[in-house]
Amino acid sequence: MMYYCHNLHFLAASYSMAGDFAHAKQAADAVAAHAAPMLHDMPMAETYVPYPIFILVRFHRWNDILALPAPSPGMAMTNAFWRFARGSAFAAKGQIAKAEAERQILATARKETPADVEFSFYFNKAQRFLDLAENILDARIAAAKGDHTQAISYWEKAVEVEDKLYYGEPPEWFYPVRESLGAALLLNGQADRAEAVFRADLEQHPRNPRSLLGLLKSLEAQSKTANVEEVRREFVVAWKNADVPLELGDL
Numbered sequence: 455m456m457y458y459c460h461n462l463h464f465l466a467a468s469y470s471m472a473g474d475f476a477h478a479k480q481a482a483d484a485v486a487a488h489a490a491p492m493l494h495d496m497p498m499a500e501t502y503v504p505y506p507i508f509i510l511v512r513f514h515r516w517n518d519i520l521a522l523p524a525p526s527p528g529m530a531m532t533n534a535f536w537r538f539a540r541g542s543a544f545a546a547k548g549q550i551a552k553a554e555a556e557r558q559i560l561a562t563a564r565k566e567t568p569a570d571v572e573f574s575f576y577f578n579k580a581q582r583f584l585d586l587a588e589n590i591l592d593a594r595i596a597a598a599k600g601d602h603t604q605a606i607s608y609w610e611k612a613v614e615v616e617d618k619l620y621y622g623e624p625p626e627w628f629y630p631v632r633e634s635l636g637a638a639l640l641l642n643g644q645a646d647r648a649e650a651v652f653r654a655d656l657e658q659h660p661r662n663p664r665s666l667l668g669l670l671k672s673l674e675a676q677s678k679t680a681n682v683e684e685v686r687r688e689f690v691v692a693w694k695n696a697d698v699p700l701e702l703g704d705l
Contacts, residue, residue: 456492459485459502466505467624473663473696475513482506493529501573501626504535508628514704516543531573531580534563538587545594553595560588576622586615586627593634602642609635630655636668637705645675663692664705671702 462485469478482505489502503525510519519539525532541556564584573580593608612631619627632655640648649672655665666689673682693700 456496456499459489459492459499462488463502463505464624466509467628470509470512470629471659471662473693473698473700475509475515475698478509478513479506482509498572498575500529500531501575503529504532505628507532507535507539511539511542512629513698514546516546519543530563530567531583534560534567534584535587537563538591541591542594545591545598548598550595550598553591553598557588557591557595560584560591564588574620574622574626576620576626578619578622578626582615582619583627586612586631589615590631590634593638597638602638606635606638606642609638630659630662630665632658633662633664633668633705636665636672637702640668640672640675641702645672648672649676661688661692663689663696664700666692667700668702668705 462481466478466481466485469475469481485502486504486506489499492499493503507519507522510522520543522536522539525536527533537556537560541553541560544550544553544556564581567580567584569579569581571580572578573583589608589612593605593612596602596605596608609631613635616627616631619625632651636648636651636655639645639651649669652665652669652672656662656669659665666685670682670685670689673679673685698704
């Protein structure tokens with residue numbers, strides 16, 4: 455049963471990377487449904503339960519997130535990620551006070567999580583994932599306030615945290631945070647720095663379509679025409695099975 459969950463996790467992560475929301479959500483819902491009955495005898499299976507929440511965040515399905523019911527009170531980490539998702543949704547909608555309220559609840563959850571507790575099949579600590587969630591939510595709140603310099607600083611911190619995670623297949627954090635850092639830099643007029651960030655992500659995640667789009671836009675912003683068409687072709691191929699459009703604001 456656990457191995458089947460691992461396979462479903464891989465499907466959800468792969469479809470998500472390719473921009474196929476329908477299949478990513480289907481696989482994520484399936485892995486959570488299969489993992490939930492195992493929690494009594496195998497608490498570590500909760501690692502799989504938040505994945506439907508993560509898929510909605512990945513695809514910026516903010517209304518869907520705000521419609522989600524609260525998870526079972528016994529799943530502390532899943533509840534924390536639900537708060538993270540709600541905060542992200544409120545920030546995206548410009549409802550800053552509500553986003554900050556969710557951020558406070560997330561901070562409390564982090565304080566109540568023992569430092570030695572793992573939320574991982576690869577020895578990653580729960581605190582590290584909560585640290586990632588906090589910095590990402592802080593970045594989104596700062597952006598909602600129009601403080602793009604501060605938002606970029608939080609994105610950079612989130613990337614630093616993500617880089618410290620132990621290797622896992624698929625990666626245990628649901629998306630490469632460099633996508634968001636690169637987009638924030640580019641939208642803030644720092645195309646050269648954005649290009650470097652997207653190239654760094656593509657070294658770790660070859661043919662990642664979101665970073666290919668970011669690289670394409672970064673090159674265009676700098677009038678670097680030499681490789682633009684090659685990158686554009688790579689993006690089109692990488693995004694060919696997607697069922698959603700893609701813009702920089704989606705990263």
